[in-house]
Amino acid sequence: MVELDFDKGGGLLPAIAQDAETGEVLMLAYMNRAAWENTIKTGVATYYSRSRDKLWVKGETSGHTQQVRELRFDCDADTILLKVVQLGGAACHKGYKSCFYRKVENNEAVITDEPIFDPDEVYKK
Amino acid sequence: MVELDFDKGGGLLPAIAQDAETGEVLMLAYMNRAAWENTIKTGVATYYSRSRDKLWVKGETSGHTQQVRELRFDCDADTILLKVVQLGGAACHKGYKSCFYRKVENNEAVITDEPIFDPDEVYKK
Numbered sequence: 001m002v003e004l005d006f007d008k009g010g011g012l013l014p015a016i017a018q019d020a021e022t023g024e025v026l027m028l029a030y031m032n033r034a035a036w037e038n039t040i041k042t043g044v045a046t047y048y049s050r051s052r053d054k055l056w057v058k059g060e061t062s063g064h065t066q067q068v069r070e071l072r073f074d075c076d077a078d079t080i081l082l083k084v085v086q087l088g089g090a091a092c093h094k095g096y097k098s099c100f101y102r103k104v105e106n107n108e109a110v111i112t113d114e115p116i117f118d119p120d121e122v123y124k125k
Numbered sequence: 126m127v128e129l130d131f132d133k134g135g136g137l138l139p140a141i142a143q144d145a146e147t148g149e150v151l152m153l154a155y156m157n158r159a160a161w162e163n164t165i166k167t168g169v170a171t172y173y174s175r176s177r178d179k180l181w182v183k184g185e186t187s188g189h190t191q192q193v194r195e196l197r198f199d200c201d202a203d204t205i206l207l208k209v210v211q212l213g214g215a216a217c218h219k220g221y222k223s224c225f226y227r228k229v230e231n232n233e234a235v236i237t238d239e240p241i242f243d244p245d246e247v248y249k250k
Contacts, residue, residue, distance in 0.1 A: 002234050014139045016150060023148030028139060028204040040232060073234075074224035075217050079153040081225045092200050099199035100206045107165060109127050109198075 005078045006033050012048055015080035017058075017091060020069040026091035027099040029058070031080055043068050045082055062122050064088035090116040093123070130203045131158050137173055140205035142183075142216060145194040151216035152224040154183070156205055168193050170207055187247050189213035215241040218248075 006013060012030040019026055029047035031039070035055055038046040045066035049056040059065030066084035073080050092099040095115035102109045129138060137155040144151055154172035156164070160180055163171040170191035174181035184190030191209035198205050217224040220240035227234045 001232055002229050014153060016141055016153065018150060023143075025141060025143060025150065025206055028141065028199065040229065071229040072225040073227060073229070074153065075219050075221070075226070076224075079224070081150055094200045096200070099201075099204070100197040101200070102198060104127050104165065104196040104198070107126055 002073065003077065004033075004036060004073060004080070005076065006036075008076075008078045012050070013078055013080055015045075015047060015082060017045060017066055017082045017084050017086075020083040020085055024098055025100055026066075026084070026086060026097065029056075036080065039068060039082070040071065045084055058091075059087060062088065062093075064090060066091070088117070093119060095119045095122075127198065128202065129158075129161060129198060129205070130201065131161075133201075133203045137175070138203055138205055140170075140172060140207060142170060142191055142207045142209050142211075145208040145210055149223055150225060151191075151209070151211060151222065154181075161205065164193060164207070165196065170209055183216075184212060187213065187218075189215060191216070213242070218244060220244045220247070 011032050014028055015031045016028050017026045032048040035046045035048045045058050047056045065087050068082050068084055070083040090097050095117045096113050097116055101113035102111050136157050139153055140156045141153050142151045157173040160171045160173045170183050170193055172181045190212050193207050193209055195208040215222050220242045221238050222241055226238035227236050
């Protein structure tokens, strides 16, 4: 039984989702123990939403769930790494494949990626 | 000027270090504003050590610094992604290339990697 150090993060540990094929880092979210256990049980990435203060099966609104291919944790057992297949091709709620679509250049933000979907369409705002 | 949301993390944001060549996720640590600014200024990954409660130029003890090739941040400006060249070849204080040297299989931890250095040698314990 894998025991993570949930106490260290006040109940929440950071979880990095990485594209299982390309290795691209898609996003970072947080898991509590229930999210971790649900991810293991279902094979679908489940996080804890800090803004909504509840369990969050990523993709429950957009249909863009993350199918977990591999689950790792770090030396201190306080960070989680998921290798996933991202359904719909985009992890970011702004429509990009990765939430890290901006890089820093000369201390300015530069958008390097193209959006895959239109958030206004998908979330029906 | 890139403005990150340091307030959100109580002054500390998670920072993911990824191998610039292979895309392997090496580690996750935290940055405060001073660490972020020092990383940009020097091109060497600088974190904030939560256990030692001070700025931490990764590798200052082991010599295994991280040369930053690219710096990214996410949609909510509350997570940092660094693409780095890891000097010494190992990011983990336990001697592994990546801190994520264990995966979960049937709810058990399985070590999948080989250590690159002996921590007792490097840290002269």
